[in-house]
Amino acid sequence: MKYKRIWAAVAVIATATLFLSVAAGAQESSTSNPPIPDQQSAPPKTDSQEQNSSQVPDVPPTLTPTPAFPVDAQIHAAGRSTPWVDSRNPLHLGPISLASLDFVSIYDQFYPTAGGPSDIERLNLLQANIVFDKTFHKNRIFLQFTPILANLNGQTHGNTGMDNSVTFGTVLRLTPRLTLTLKDEFGLTKTRQLFPNNLLLVDQENGGIIQGYFLEFNGTHLQNTFSTIFDYKLTPRWILTVAPGYTYSDTYNPLEEFRISDSLNTVSATYLVTPRINVGALETVEFMHPINPVATNGVFETSSVFYSEQFAPTLWFTGMVGGESAKYPGFNGTTWAASGSASLVKVFSKGNLALAYYRGSTLTNFLVNRQTDHADISYSYRILRQLSWTNGIGYFRVVGAEPREFGKYGLSTLQYMLPGGVSIYGSYTRRDQRSTNQLLISGDRNTFAIGLRWEPGAAVVK
Numbered sequence: 001m002k003y004k005r006i007w008a009a010v011a012v013i014a015t016a017t018l019f020l021s022v023a024a025g026a027q028e029s030s031t032s033n034p035p036i037p038d039q040q041s042a043p044p045k046t047d048s049q050e051q052n053s054s055q056v057p058d059v060p061p062t063l064t065p066t067p068a069f070p071v072d073a074q075i076h077a078a079g080r081s082t083p084w085v086d087s088r089n090p091l092h093l094g095p096i097s098l099a100s101l102d103f104v105s106i107y108d109q110f111y112p113t114a115g116g117p118s119d120i121e122r123l124n125l126l127q128a129n130i131v132f133d134k135t136f137h138k139n140r141i142f143l144q145f146t147p148i149l150a151n152l153n154g155q156t157h158g159n160t161g162m163d164n165s166v167t168f169g170t171v172l173r174l175t176p177r178l179t180l181t182l183k184d185e186f187g188l189t190k191t192r193q194l195f196p197n198n199l200l201l202v203d204q205e206n207g208g209i210i211q212g213y214f215l216e217f218n219g220t221h222l223q224n225t226f227s228t229i230f231d232y233k234l235t236p237r238w239i240l241t242v243a244p245g246y247t248y249s250d251t252y253n254p255l256e257e258f259r260i261s262d263s264l265n266t267v268s269a270t271y272l273v274t275p276r277i278n279v280g281a282l283e284t285v286e287f288m289h290p291i292n293p294v295a296t297n298g299v300f301e302t303s304s305v306f307y308s309e310q311f312a313p314t315l316w317f318t319g320m321v322g323g324e325s326a327k328y329p330g331f332n333g334t335t336w337a338a339s340g341s342a343s344l345v346k347v348f349s350k351g352n353l354a355l356a357y358y359r360g361s362t363l364t365n366f367l368v369n370r371q372t373d374h375a376d377i378s379y380s381y382r383i384l385r386q387l388s389w390t391n392g393i394g395y396f397r398v399v400g401a402e403p404r405e406f407g408k409y410g411l412s413t414l415q416y417m418l419p420g421g422v423s424i425y426g427s428y429t430r431r432d433q434r435s436t437n438q439l440l441i442s443g444d445r446n447t448f449a450i451g452l453r454w455e456p457g458a459a460v461v462k
Contacts, residue, residue: 067316068308068316068318069268071229073231074208075167075183077129077144078129078144079146080201090456098131099144099455104124105450106125108121122152123152125148126151127147127149129144130146139171139172140171141170144168166184166185166187168185177232180229181228183226187224189220198390198392199214203345204347204352207310207315207345209356211374212376214431216431216433218253218441219251220252221252222251223250225246226247236272237272237273238269239269241266242266244264247260259292260290260291262289264363267282268306269282280305281306282320285299286298288300289329298326301325304320304339305322307320314348317343318342321338322339323338324336324338328361328369350381350382351379351380353379354377356376359372373396374394375394376393377392386418387416389413389415390412392410395409405434406435407433409429422452424450430444
């Protein structure tokens with residue numbers, strides 16, 4: 001009860017401080033600065049601007065993009081942090097197109113923590129990115145299917161047989177003030193399915209990032225997440241967002257099946273201080289229901305304040321801090337702790353640097369009664385006009401004393417662009433993972449990959 005009263009007092013003080021500062025800023029700006037023009041009086045947007053985001057403040061389109069919002073309403077292309085933009089590639093039939101095609105040859109070494117012989121495998125992956133994208137009356141529907149066919153030691157079945165993911169998204173402008181975004185992401189993956197070029201995805205045009213969850217599970221994992229996001233423009237500067245969501249997760253291995261039904265619901269109020277600064281407050285409530293094995297439900301409540309700023313055309317910062325009340329499924333009692341996240345993106349003339357950190361409780365493919373830490377750093381450098389080099393490191397750990405889950409990685413990728421949207425890339429990834437959980441793999445892994453990618457929407461940087 002003592003901590004509960006403390007966190008309640010902190011939340012009240014933080015919220016009061018936020019709204020007092022916002023009110024003072026609004027009063028000052030009303031006397032010294034002209035208001036941000038309303039959408040009805042702003043210059044009309046181009047088609048690409050209309051399609052890129054449902055959360056666009058009412059500013060003239062000549063200004064640089066605004067910083068992030070507390071709730072991400074962007075529809076992202078698979079494996080990208082950038083908003084989806086129609087590439088208009090040559091292989092399309094109406095709204096249906098083949099956006100990209102990858103062929104990757106992989107040599108993989110795994111050394112189990114418990115000792116014993118190493119596991120060495122050679123496999124080839126063929127991945128396609130099939131897209132349906134249609135815009136009608138300022139509304140948009142987007143469907144993406146990314147099947148992955150894996151040939152392991154000459155056979156196309158077994159633990160790396162076939163992985164698939166499907167992404168659906170639509171943006172509906174219900175009124176001039178109200179926008180509805182629907183997103184659904186389905187993924188069926190299997191052990192050793194993760195062979196990425198990068199684990200921290202960076203959008204160097206808008207400063208957005210996506211942290212890739214990299215702890216490996218022992219078996220088959222199926223997950224579907226559906227999000228509904230309502231954005232309502234209260235005033236030209238205030239945006240109210242209501243975002244209920246639902247996730248079904250199923251992790252299976254020969255020893256145990258782990259199924260979870262999870263509902264994540266967020267309400268946020270965002271104030272556009274300037275075209276380059278957003279502040280806000282948000283409340284998140286998450287209900288987690290274990291289906292198998294049967295256990296008590298989990299409830300997570302988080303109160304946070306949010307800040308995002310574009311300091312320069314090539315420098316973005318986003319931060320969130322708050323307090324979390326967590327009742328973990330299958331465990332007794334409620335724990336109180338601080339939670340938050342932060343990201344920094346800097347774009348240079350020949351590369352970019354990105355840092356990301358997260359601390360809190362989240363749905364993963366294993367279950368504990370403690371928070372997790374997740375941090376990543378990525379640096380990309382363009383050696384030549386066609387040749388780029390990307391490096392990254394990161395870690396993921398369960399907070400607290402042993403036993404706990406822990407993983408870290410380091411990766412390096414070289415990519416050479418050829419004419420016609422074709423590129424050749426090679427990468428090396430080192431991952432170390434320690435776990436006492438039967439749902440996770442414990443050991444060290446070295447992965448070497450050489451790939452050929454056809455992506456007609458990609459262009460060589462000038």
